[in-house]
Amino acid sequence: MPSDVNKGVAPSSKPKFWNDPDKRAMLFQILMILTVLGFFAYIISNALYNLKTRGITTGFDFLDQSAGFEILLHLIPFDATFSFGRTFMVGLLNTLLVSFLGVIFATTLGFVMGIARLSDNWLISKVATAYIEIFRNIPLLLQILFWYVAVLQPLPLPKQSIEMGAAFLNNRGLYLPAPVFESGFGFVMIALAIAIAAVVFLFRWNKKRQDETGQRFPVIWVSLGLLIGLPFVVYLIMGSPMSWDYPVLKGFNFRGGATIIPELMALLIALSVYTGTFIAEIVRSGILAVSSGQSEAAQALGLSKNRTLRLIVIPQAMRVIIPPLTSQYLNLIKNSSLATAIGYPDLVSVFMGTTLNQTGQAIEIIFMTMAVYLTINMIVSMLMNLYNKRMSLVER
């Protein structure tokens, strides 16, 4: 029948293009895009014009000028003779360092506490509840200042450091012995790489074998043995090609070894503890979202409690957990910019703080900083979405 209706319409009476909803929608969208582009073009040209009339230097030439100031913590070589562009990299790496470690610690803490809150053990579940309720409800900035001012600053001065074996703790930071790699250590690294490859292969082989025969192999213990044993044997064969650089009190401070500055410790503790509470709640809700019939069925099949959690509950809970977990990671990365309150040299403090002040180029620098946070968070979201896709229920 519908084909008859079409035939009834004469080709000459084709509707005008503004009466065609598809074309009209297209037109409006083009107009909308043009308006938005025009708006941005206008504000950018306006800003450039005003900056010029007020005699304010613009452009990105400043990135090549030498910085002239020092930064407390730098993961790549840096001193005052390096460029402002380098200060950007140093700040960025410091932000990534605290974000990366923060995500790992917060996730670990969150999973442990989330599962603990569901524990049948009264004490464990109450401890987890207390932790979540306390740290979730205090503003993050206050927590950062608490760890920095109230916990780490009252530690003793370097000369009265707390000694922990070869490590020292004082109000300037935690001083640890640093490994020094000598020639021949490369072989140990190669051995480690081989061990990792072997473990990956072992896991695949075990899964395949279990699928086919139902037999299981103690992969965990064998892999641990491979990962530790193989590099260790090579290490001994090569004649222990590694020594330790111990921190020594010399003059005002400890020299040598590796230092973890109190600003990093305070920020990392505060970020992990704060974000951990939210992750704990997400984990708890994820686990509760798996219907109890699932665990009952698993128990009926004779799976132990531990394996029920690991094989049945958590894989299904992950589907609920991952999307809100992603937002917590993004929050943690953005919150790391509170570092500036205690002087941890992150991107905001170093680049948007000192560099902006020494060059005065606010617009360029703020734009670059915002673009960096946007990029980092987009990448994190993308990776988490990929992971989410892999974890989602495969329907057959």
Place this chain on the structure above:
Amino acid sequence: MKKITSLAAASAIAIGMVSGAQAASATLDSVKDKGFVQCGVSTGLPGFSNPDEKGNWQGMDVDVCRAVAAATLGDASKVKFIPLTAKERFTALQSGEIDILSRNTTWTQTRDTTLGLNFAGVNYYDGQGFMVSKNLGVKSAKELDGAAVCIQSGTTTELNLSDYFRLNKMTFSPVVFDSSDQTVKGFEAGRCDVLTSDQSQLYALRIKLADPSSAMVLPEVISKEPLGPVVRQGDDQWFNIVKWSLNAMINAEELGLTSANIDSEKDSADPSIARFVGKDGPKGSGMELSDDWAYQIIKQVGNYGEGFERNVGSGSPLKIDRGVNALWSQGGFLYAPPMR
């Protein structure tokens, strides 16, 4: 046809908005309209800009703003003080949030030439120094190799410090804070061995310590720090007003005019004084000010020397010596162009 005219109208408006931003340069008119001067000061630095127990701002830098208010509005109290950290200060001035930045700001080439700002003179000649805890047993800055140093972010201090240590082949670890308060707290808590800043600030910050006698200022001065008021570039009239308000305070000291004696000296036969109080000479017309603008400054704020003694000198807890901040005729650097 109708479409074309509306397009033309729209673009005319756009062009008008772009060029309209250029004309907004008469700071004096906006100050007179508002009825007060917006002055960017520090977040609290005794002797330079610090609120007293009643909440009134006091200090050398505050006096400059009060002088400008007295000259332009005839009332030194018509100033709105906006506390700014070192990081915020230039943006606040560039964006028009404040009319004058008077916040112990060092005059440097970069700041004067690339930020769209103008320095209107020097109201304090300073130099960077170091403060250490007495029990450290350090007598000279040359012994500071390996020290942890507390600094305020966004200052010339950060740059001078690394120049000095590099030149003397010493190392240090910088601990950078946003405000001078945080810097002092970090120093007090022992996070760093050394606090570095302009010498005048070190004396000011030292009295903020729980026990000021536990710290000492080392003798070395490692840089030139001419501090002065700053205005936006492109408004010469306002630039002149700030520059000459400061000059008037210095000239008044040279002429012996004080807030106490200016009423009796006003009718003096001295031609310089007659020009100063606006009975003769250029008066205020070149800056669109009243003829007695300089008289108002001295009457309400006082001359440079009075301000110095009251804020940082013998009349204050800081007890800073006049030193290079004395008049040129008394062995210092202060030399204001004549008012004629």
